[in-house]
Amino acid sequence: MTSIGTGYDLSNSVLSPDGRNFQVEYASKAVEADGTALGIRCADGVVLAVEKIVSSKLLVPGANKKIQTIDKHVGVAYSGLGPDGRQLVEQGRSEAYSWRGSYRAPISVSSLTDRLAGYVQAYTLYNSVRPFGVSAIIGGVDETGAHLYTVEPSGAYWGYLGAATGKGRQAAKSELEKLNLPNISARDAVKAAARIIYAAHDDYKDKDFELEISWASISETSGRHEFIPKDLLEEAERLAKQDDDEDEDEDEDMEED
Template identity: 40%
Template sequence: MNRSNQQAYDRGTSLYSPDGRIYQVEYAREAVERGAPVVGVRTTDGVAFAAKRRTRSSLMVGESVEKLYKIDDHVGAASAGHVADARKLVDAARRESQVERLRYGEPIGVEALTTTVTDRVQENTQRGGTRPYGAALLLGGVDASGPRLFSVDPSGTGSEWKAVAIGGGRESIQEALESGYSTDLDLDAGLRLALGAITVDDDERSADGLTASAISDDGYRTIDADAIADLLADEGAAEDDAGDAGE
């Protein structure tokens, strides 16, 4: 394929290349990979989220960078990639959740909400005059079937996970999740795992630039900076104990 033909496929969101690829979707995934990472962990009693925030200047207020969102009392989200694109998807998820409550008088299921969001994302991969969303989401919460955790990627594909990372540095973070996850984790242990995994490549683990939240039967709650520091210290101590035991 010469360069001019490839550029033609680059420009179209609704055109497959001869090798079956949609380049604009792949570029959107690259935008996600360049974003700050977020992590979700499903536990026996809820879902834990952790995220890193990047600021462009020391004068920028870090709390103004949104990575974690409350969708409803029982559902939260985390985003990687273009924040503005993620915000549009979060707004759509919030509207759908409220419509469900008004129409049926009950909270929406996490899987049903994920399907609604993935349908919206997928539409932008097949219509002319649009581009794919340059963001990926994690959607997690507690519904009638228990704790659930899903990912949504720029192609509109939704997948259910026990623990997952999206964004920059995903490979090493996912390895840390796979090595540390067990099915009997409670919510505090899930938070420690999420925070430990997202800082696995850091020279020195610190609560600076980190944010976390948890969703349980008691609802959605944000974890404050002091609690994050304590959880990180507990995770570091547990890893040191495990290392000493292995020697």
């Protein structure tokens, strides 16, 4: 039997003969079509960064952020469909609020990720719904330290030292592997994140983008998830553009030789 052209992609609740859920695979394609998001687990916290593609010059700068706070100590960055991402964030906030009400304490990053992953996986089980078209990178600081996780459209999740998703994920992952993780400082991680986002953007430079970076750091933010200061963002972008220009010059020199 073959799973191509036989209607196995019409229902969320039916697997193909070779064990594939085509609706989940289609959701993953929606993630691959969006800008790059990445997370870095550093010595005293986590850094999240997003390349938000600007689809129109009429959009208000800074609107429709793709990095959001779930709880005071946890943030999420995502690639994929914006409405799906916002729904996932709202569910995460509900889970965090419920946990505080039950246990009178902030939810741990691992428990929050586990609950969100279960919520996402439930949307792969029933014919009346479709999978979430987002991959989320969840990072934060709790009593046990800094943590970084990814949640895929299938509901699978893993813990990472560095993670990337979206259109430039392969290039970003290659650059993340070169970092001294998790021993890098939060400020150095911010600059590295900006550089990696600009490097991953090289394949589709015809599209403008906004760079969003946040962090949750014991030394910088007392464990709270916040967007980085404007001056640090400007410095990180300046250094990233400088490195990007130098790489272009080297490529041109190699072509001439």
